[in-house]
Amino acid sequence: MIRRGPASVNRIAPMVRCAKHSLAGLRAGWHKHSPLNASSRVCMTSSSSTTGALAGVRILDMATVLAAPSGATLCADHGADVVKLELPDGSDALRHMQPIRDGSPLWWKVANRGKRGITLDVRKPRGRALLLSMLPRFDVLVENFRSGSMDRWGLDIATLHQANPRLIVVRLTGFGQTGPYRARAGFARVFEAMSGFTNLTGEAGRAPLHSNFPVGDAVAGVFCAFSIAAEIARLRADSEALGCEVDLSATEALFRLLDPLAVEHEQLGQVRHAVGNRTTYTAPSNMYQSQDGTYFSMVASSQAIFVRLCQALGRPEWLADPRFCTATLRIVHLDALDNGIAEWFRQRPFADIAALLEQYEIPFSKVYDIRDIAADPHFQARGAIIRLPDPEYGSLPAPCIVPRVPGRDMPTPRTGPAVGEHNAQVYAQFGLSDADLADLRAEGVI
Template identity: 70%
Template sequence: MTTNTHSAGALAGVRILDMATVLAAPIGATLCADHGADVVKLELPDGSDALRGLQPVKEGVPLWWKVANRGKRGITLDVRQPRGKEIFLSMLPKFDVLVENFRTGSMDRWGLDIETLHKANPRLIVVRLTGFGQTGPYKSRPGYARIFEAMSGFTNLTGEAGGPPLHSNFPVGDAVAGLFCAFSIASEVARIRGNPDAKGVEVDLAATEALFRLLDCLPVEHEMLGQVRRPEGNRASYTAPSNMYRSRDGQYFSLVASSNAIFARVCAVIGQPALGEDPRFNSNPARVKNLVELDAKLGDWFGAHDYAEIAPRLEQAGIPFSKAYTIEDIEQDPHYIARQAIVRLPDPDYGSLPAPCIVPRIVGREMKVPRTGPGVGEHNAEVYAEFGLDTAELARLLEQKVI
């Protein structure tokens, strides 16, 4: 691992071997690539990663794969074959991090248990991202984002009151687990970087726990108050007003006025300043207790006015609000445009593809825009040459379907 104060990213010099599939763990490696890590994406020779088949796909080209695995070099290798396992272990000393998300026990069955991995590289950081962790009665269960979301308690907070819980039309569970994956890598790199005596570790990251970790107040709320939080539609049960409202012309927008000062400004906007002094609404606990009545008053006023009239009034009053954006709204919004929140990733098939910018921004550092994710085995010759495999050997491995 090297240190370079002149690098484009804080993780420059860190080498990551990403052998994970689909989305959660690969997102973590991608976030590290955004900040300078050299990430090599390892796939099976048949290119069977399920992310290559998830929509959006255009004329057989996996668009989600391209943006989700941006900034990585791609190789193929079947580590289940003896020669593949041998090559894999010979590569590990040159990597700082290994990321995998196979069902618990899979790597052990392939002869790649943690002891073997650390024998090959005692300083290796091994991040194992699974649905339920490396221990416990559910450790061998398969899992996807919606399973993590449901089991963590996250999904049960969405939906209409009295109705079924609702999933988002995006795998939030994968994204959250990916963030914890990147955090795990950065944390362990910070520990081991610059310390020649530091040893590698096994990071046991459970996606279900990652989501549950975000729900800080649920356990204490239950123990101390005897409450089990339930879906409330778009309404928040912990602060008020905080809801999604609809204007006369059908535009939905979110508004939050937790503090008394902001709520007083809302009351002024709707022409009912006395509401701010009403005992039912003059504090957040009172507003929460009477939130149905409060929302009815606000909903009636917003429903009688067009959004073009509502928005400037709220803006002028300094009230936090936003309409519910579509991707078209994001693309046209002057703030997103000013901050170049959508960047163009260089791509061999389409010239470039749009994707979210690198987050966070580091003031005074110009971050290089990464290219899109690699094709199946696109960088085999380049990467394997770094490990001493010549063209003839690669041809033999290809014929044997090892790569």
Template identity: 75%
Template sequence: MNQKSSSQGALAGVRILDMATVLAAPMGATLCADHGAEVVKLELPDGSDALRGLQPVKDGNALWWKIANRGKRGITLDVRQPEGRALLLKMLPHFDVLVENFRTGTMDRWGLDIETLNRANPRLIVLRLTGFGQTGPYKSRPGFARIFEAMSGFTNLTGEEGGSPLHSNFPVGDAVAGLFCAFSIASEIARLRGNPEAAGVEVDLAATEALFRLLDPLPVEHEQLGQVRNPAGNCASYTAPSNMYRSADGIYFSLVASSNAIFARLCAVVGRPEWSSDARFATNPARVANLRELDDALGTWFHGHEYALIADRLEAAGIPFSKVYTIADIEEDAHYQARNAIIRLPDPDYGSLPAPCIVPRIVGREMPTPRTGPAVGEHNAQVYAEFGIDAQELARLRAEGVV
């Protein structure tokens, strides 16, 4: 079961042309690269992708770009120019997937409408990831992660009760859309592999809908119970106890004891075994109804003890909890270390850079470590040579600003 016998990912043989910018759609292509797909990253010749300017940046090198676009070869091409458009269409028969995230209608204006793309490659999967989709009154609006998060209802679930909703200090909306992007590609590749005669398809992926899809109970609880779920701080409003607590020595930790059995064990840990049979707390609905009273009592007990003692007792009782980790905690954690959850990506500027491991792990398969994302046009000569463009022709195209 544990023998590592293969380095071929499930998407080996799949060729993806990633002409998307910033994070969401490129992340989807990167996840596919992690599992064996060959991904070519297409940028404008000026290297103006906004991700190259987002922090962290060191020595003029875009570190986030290097990690987010790992495992890809990089080329430049201005598809807005007639010669650039023609070159793209020449390449498309050699790709299975085209990923783009321009505002709805942009590709059409460049002469790259879906009919033109389909003529170039009838089996091409064209994945369009936009903020709001290819239809509807908002289809042409620009979108960023925080806009998706706010509009999906996700942001309204964060923050303190009665206070301002809060965004995370990370573009969660982009990451979720990227996951749906990879899922969409893998799903359509499975369909095409199962039928050699099947035609390609246009995938209309709206980032706002991707995030909303995760929020299953919101519509049904509104319709059937007339409830609108709002921010509740770190306290869950659907199960209890489930909150963030602080120890006497200032350590914040998250704890969930929502099942009756786990709650009974927690009661024993804090020296209140009678709570497990108290009508106020004996069931989850009762605990939710009396949430403030229960949480105040738990918070008082935790605040009176140092974290090391709390952690020992919770661990011994089998109660789910965790200190709120920083990246430094992750790096030092024995479990993360045992699973090699942080890998080193080979990099031409720094030798190697740390990044999260490939997820998921497939038993019996050892995937090769990808290198960091490419420099602007790093693989122009290599990739374009595969399409019959020699060094002299490439130099001409570069001089004319096509590549």
């Protein structure tokens, strides 16, 4: 086992530890079978061909719920062959979260798209042995169990790298592998609150607000995919490079996005708080309501856009007003400015407001719900909603693959697998017979 030292404030998240194995051992023969060795043909075949940048990369996703699995899904979108490993009882919490229709977990289906599914209880001795035997065929292992769980199951990082010295092990937890909170359970709303993110949402002087979606999970998932892509790039550049342990804290992932908080606190003595839909760094920027009750966001923070806004609203005197003539002054006198803008919008229907703002090239948008997104001609033209093939429903709608690469025609992924759906297919690639699978199933290993 690797002994973990105390956390350091100077560490960069996510932290990466390289596998401690000798290159001599690799040269002795292991690396010629490395999945990232272009000359190797010892590989698992994917059920569909891909042309994505991560084609040929094989990921074993043994994480649960949403954050880490969504990172593996993003990689699958770009060509990685992802195998989803679950416990045989199908107890992953995401399978039991709404929306559910006729017992089918719709969120699971779209969140785990493009993956093949197997079952394996790695806590059992035969399950642990089977996992270790499979690892040489994978490039990446993704897990999100509480710190120390894998060690207790006999799957510490040294053991994993003994099985595959080039393995990238991404460990996504709420608070990381070190520090006083390393063993705490992590949920999106917990690390949204702890990161400082939730403190910025809501009305001034009232309770902070969470979103009706686990934003923290989604952000951590993006960092997970970034971590995988970065480490794959490193291994592809050097056929003798060793694998590593990626220590990814979901709390740190969210905090990483909040660049100005620390510097404005230290240098200016400021603590940023929620101010409703306004901002304290630029103005005008707010949520407004039209005469007919439509809510829309508008931003006119640059000087050029503010000039055009004054022209559009027929308020040229604002340009000469000493309270509003610079961006800094507009922040100081935000109440007077914003109240005037809001009152102007409240007296007009949204259709007239939209036409005027478009004419003067002022950034704005109605606050969309999913019905607006589906009906919007721009989203339609770009195919922002795709149809995922599904054995139960024929197909299900889901967001498109992001980003797009012109000239690269990406296949549409199918929905996430049923519990153990690909056991026979995947385990056959490791030499297990139907009789072997029946034996493992009887023992509750798969």
